Amino acid sequence: MAKEIKFNWPYTTGKEFQFIEEAIHNRKLSGNGPFTQKCQSFFQERYGFKKALLTTSCTDALEMCAMLAEIKEGDEVIIPSYTFVSTALAFVRQGANVVFADSRADHPGIEEESIECLITPRTKAIVPVHYAGVACDMDKIMTIADKHNLLVIEDAAQAVASYYKGRPLGSIGHLAAFSFHETKNISCGEGGLLAINDERFSKRAEILWEKGTDRAKFFRGEIDKYGWVDIGSSFFPSEILAAFLYAQLLELENIQQERVTIWNRYHSKFSHSLLNSDSIQLPFIPPYATNNAHMFYIICKSLEARNNLIGKLKSQNIHAVFHYLSLHRSTYYTDKYNGSTLEHADRYSECLLRLPFYIGLSEIEINLICNEIIAEQRAK
Secondary structure, eight states: OOOOSSSSOOOOOSHHHHHHHHHHHHOOOOEEEEEEEHHHHHHHHHHHSSSEEESHHHHHHHHHHHHHHHOOTTTTEEEESSSHHHHHHHTTTTTEEEEEEEOOOOOOOBOOSSGGOOOOOTTEEEEEEEEGGGOHHHHHHHHHHHTTTOOEEEOOOOOOTOOOTETTTSSSSSEEEOOOTTSSSSSSSSOEEEEOOSGGGGGHHHHHHHHHHHHHHHTTTSOOOOOOOOOOOOOOOHHHHHHHHHHHHHHHHHHHHHHHHHHHHHHHHHHHHHOOHHHHEEEEOOBBBBBOOOOOOEESSSSHHHHHHHHHHTTTTTOOOOOOGGGGTTTTTTTOOOOOOOOOHHHHHHHEOOOOTTTTTHHHHHHHHHHHHHHHTTTO
């Protein structure tokens, strides 16, 4: 059998152990230590966030967003159906009713034109998801939000180092959440970041982050004792994870260059070989968006075609995977949904296929993957 080509293989820079050893040597292992501060400063200085707080996951960052937005029972939050469960779960846990929007015809991101008709007097927030690190049309979304006095919370889980009209993703909405899961461009295994762009949320965010206490003020010498002042949880990661993450952040430019090279190899091979074919659809990057090369996906003609292709690749020891299942059709939400058809979300659920993507994936391996897919399409 051919050599296995994994779907994902987490990248390490070589400095992770050095920084972890430094954290151990410093005997500062719990959260909010020197490496946490370095990571947060990196994001604030590079991307202009008013405040950045490391979290144990993007899910935690989204849950903090829901708490900061003071989401309560009966509030409505608009999100795309084609997204990971965390986008919805963070708000459902606060009692919100999730209102699902469809995806765009040309891209799995939220269909911006459909948002306004979903707004009711109970709507509290819009949560666009920058799928594959490709920006939603944030001007349209912010205009709608301003008109209806709504919060915009960017789910930028996949969008580190990606931009909308020159503006970093995660810096445009009132709040944003990033992921550092092992499948992401920058990783610490499991981790996340809350980005705050509206300063009215900054002070409370720090309290929620510190288990509902004003402990951070105490450590800065601003108060002589700290206590319980609000709700919150243990949202920040240990210094071990922050040290690992900081090693990755220092290599961000190199990581991005490598990933873009891999993405371009996929795109070039398919573009030249399937120029006149309508059997698969390649990723679309709108002119206002940059490509941070988070993933490479193709869209097959049907569920059957995708399943056949997954099987064909697997027979060659190549691991490709489908992505999200539309949340409005999930077991948990199906009896709560009003039944409106979300055509494009369902199409991506049935037809989108993610190809192996990680630093170290060679040009030979990419050609092998592409050739298997091209041969399968030409055989039809």
